[in-house]
Amino acid sequence: MLSDFAAQVQELMLANRRVGEHYQFTVPSPNSYPYQWLWDSCFHAVILSYFDLPAAKAELRTLVSRQFPNGMIPHMIYWDRSPQSGFPHIAWGKRSTSSITQPPMIAYAAWQLYQSDKDKTFLRELYPHMRRFYAFFFNERDPRGHRLVGIINPDESGEDNSPRFDMALHLPSQHPSEVNFKKRLALIERNRVCGFSTQCMDNFYWVRDVSFNCILTRNLRVMADIAKVLGHHYDAVKYDQLAEEVALAMRSVMMHPDGTMYSTYGLNYRRIEVMTWAIFMPLFAHLLTPDEAQSLVEQHFDNANEFATPYSLPTVATNQPSFDPAGFWRGPVWIGANWFIYHGLSDYGFDEQAARIKYDSERLIAQSGFREYYNPTTGEGYGAQNFTWPGLVLDMNRS
Numbered sequence: 001m002l003s004d005f006a007a008q009v010q011e012l013m014l015a016n017r018r019v020g021e022h023y024q025f026t027v028p029s030p031n032s033y034p035y036q037w038l039w040d041s042c043f044h045a046v047i048l049s050y051f052d053l054p055a056a057k058a059e060l061r062t063l064v065s066r067q068f069p070n071g072m073i074p075h076m077i078y079w080d081r082s083p084q085s086g087f088p089h090i091a092w093g094k095r096s097t098s099s100i101t102q103p104p105m106i107a108y109a110a111w112q113l114y115q116s117d118k119d120k121t122f123l124r125e126l127y128p129h130m131r132r133f134y135a136f137f138f139n140e141r142d143p144r145g146h147r148l149v150g151i152i153n154p155d156e157s158g159e160d161n162s163p164r165f166d167m168a169l170h171l172p173s174q175h176p177s178e179v180n181f182k183k184r185l186a187l188i189e190r191n192r193v194c195g196f197s198t199q200c201m202d203n204f205y206w207v208r209d210v211s212f213n214c215i216l217t218r219n220l221r222v223m224a225d226i227a228k229v230l231g232h233h234y235d236a237v238k239y240d241q242l243a244e245e246v247a248l249a250m251r252s253v254m255m256h257p258d259g260t261m262y263s264t265y266g267l268n269y270r271r272i273e274v275m276t277w278a279i280f281m282p283l284f285a286h287l288l289t290p291d292e293a294q295s296l297v298e299q300h301f302d303n304a305n306e307f308a309t310p311y312s313l314p315t316v317a318t319n320q321p322s323f324d325p326a327g328f329w330r331g332p333v334w335i336g337a338n339w340f341i342y343h344g345l346s347d348y349g350f351d352e353q354a355a356r357i358k359y360d361s362e363r364l365i366a367q368s369g370f371r372e373y374y375n376p377t378t379g380e381g382y383g384a385q386n387f388t389w390p391g392l393v394l395d396m397n398r399s
């Protein structure tokens with residue numbers, strides 16, 4: 001199956017490629033998502049690292065080319081607005097980008113490219129951008145120096161409608177998705193009015209998210225590796241130390257006595273005890289001891305009342321009041337989430353469980369095609385078509 005699958009991925013990545021005078025990147029889906037997105041481009045670089053390194057590099061170069069003066073990389077860049085996709089118009093207060101960010105996966109993606117060809121020149125080119133991007137989080141999103149970064153809109157997590165964010169949006173665990181969308185738009189408006197200054201924004205919405213901080217931690221460790229390779233030894237020490245500090249802060253603030261980590265909201269760290277796939281993200285960030293990891297996997301991954309569905313892995317545990325097997329980020333399987341979990345599990349030596357994630361991802365794609373998300377019970381595909389994330393299965397290759 002794999003070589004056939006690899007050929008399909010290559011074909012899709014080429015069909016979704018967009019090239020202009022100042023850009024080259026891949027749209028996540030031609031009809032539904034016709035622009036450039038931040039963490040999608042990092043996923044694309046990981047996928048392209050298997051067959052087209054120049055395109056992978058072009059994608060990341062294009063991504064950093066619209067970095068803000070404060071170091072933030074916007075989560076959307078509208079390189080070409082002509083496609084009539086019906087994608088909603090959002091008043092970001094910027095002409096060609098959004099004004100919020102997304103999970104900072106860029107160091108991981110750049111490092112994966114470096115592993116393939118040892119091209120230090122490319123790493124050196126990207127380094128100042130990445131340095132400013134990671135500094136942005138500590139300068140702007142951790143104003144009190146707690147070493148936990150906050151997000152100002154659920155969309156920054158990449159999981160727009162996840163029930164992890166209901167409480168902070170003052171929404172019940174079941175509600176129409178249009179109501180959710182309106183709340184998120186209203187947040188953008190309020191933040192625009194207050195000039196996106198953290199001191200103002202953190203009154204409206206301020207979540208320290210588990211997944212986001214896990215992705216940050218893992219990427220800070222990778223930044224330390226990159227800094228070492230480039231001979232920036234002071235930076236390397238600094239990034240390792242920052243990663244350690246975020247890891248410690250996460251453990252002390254987010255860890256429930258039962259060993260599960262939950263996102264928090266508000267300035268006083270109110271724990272949001274909604275069980276989503278994010279409980280497995282501490283594996284990706286290497287935050288847990290082997291014993292803690294073992295009990296997490298036994299109690300939750302292998303639990304038929306929670307995450308052990310016919311197709312792994314539902315983005316929300318099936319026993320949660322918010323679980324909806326067809327709802328956007330409210331239960332279906334997303335291959336991007338599976339990719340993070342696959343790597344977390346295999347890093348800790350859970351080879352059998354990692355193999356199950358890979359096998360189930362392959363079955364979903366074989367049954368329903370390259371879709372945005374899938375029903376964890378029936379395997380039915382939903383949302384965007386010709387969606388790129390299923391290509392990440394190419395990078396589930398450790399077991």
Ligand code: GLC
Nearest residue numbers: 028033037039040158159160
């Ligand atoms: C949706 C997803 C987000 C992704 C974007 C483009 O908004 O929730 O994670 O980046 O689509 O694929």
